[in-house]
Amino acid sequence: MPYSSVILTIWWLLKFQNVKSVKRQPLYRRINVGTGYQILTIDSETLVAVVEDKTSTESWKTVLNYDTGYIASRVVAENVCYISRMDRVVMPALSSIAVLAEENKNVKGERVVSRDVRYVISNRRIRDLSSYGSEIYSLCRGLTTYMAYEEQQQDLGNLGNQGSQVWYNQNSCYRLDVLNLLGIDYCQAQVQPQAQSV
Template sequence: MRFTICFTGLLGVFLAPAFANYNIDVIGDNNSSGGGQQSVSVNNNHNLANIDNDNGWDSWNSVWDYGAGYAATRSFAKKLCIVHKMNMQVMPSIETLDALVKENKLQGKGPEGPPPNSLVFSVNSNQVNDPSVFGKSIVSMCKGIPTYMAEEIEGSSLFYNAEKCFNANILWILGVSFCGEVEN
């Protein structure tokens, strides 16, 4: 009995790093108004990445469900959730994101590198009736708040007034803008 408990404990100690989530904290990342903190967690077991941007009323969080192929961003100020298909040609793969987080390559790095990739989305003003098609993680995050679908706008975004866009920049690797007006 003691051997089983000891073996199980040692197994847990050695396997824990294989199943761990890795985080990066970024202070003053200029995502909204020059302050805040952002953390990225990668869960390889579930093919998920979670990004939390803590900046007072401008806080938001995002989940990237690589398995389902959808991402969702929840804005606390706007009290809504926006879902979109993941553009894997622009968004980093989970392996790339995981490697950057594990190696802390983004820790303390700023805009000195190449400009980030960017995505601009047009938010549909009709609420999503059945968010379950986007996967469990997105349903969990968006449960109980108005949820809208967004479609990527290819090419120039000159047609949108920047004041009507909500920006959810991911560290210094991806700029994301959600444009359009929805009523809650």
């Protein structure tokens, strides 16, 4: 290698040694829903979307972690957090969630939800939040946190009631309308013991 090439290489190394890599800034959007609005934050590096409801009647925050495959919702009125597996068929893709939310805004200010998913809340409390990702850990830390299972995929053993049928009362459900795209219902389980055959 010629002497001038070595000098040029050293000059480039010295010039750029203090240059830090540029981190992409999260994307923020304010989406009008019903009588209020929701704040959508998307971090494409960590594969996380956060939706915070800012309506006057209720307050909640949901984290969609596309990396770990979990969704968590903090319901302020109930002082509780629910964690469940993300159904990637129902959930909008991270790359398109902002565009879809903007397209689904209703001119009249009404909420129009295109998909619904219902979760049944288990009796199982989650004690260790670290395996669900740092954003979910931060969201649910210090709150009573329960695992919730999708209605059609619920495993009675996971609900803590083997040998029983699980029902829920429609009035026991807490509804989250996420960005006019997705309706999430969290419903309290009512366990009915199965009759013993004699």
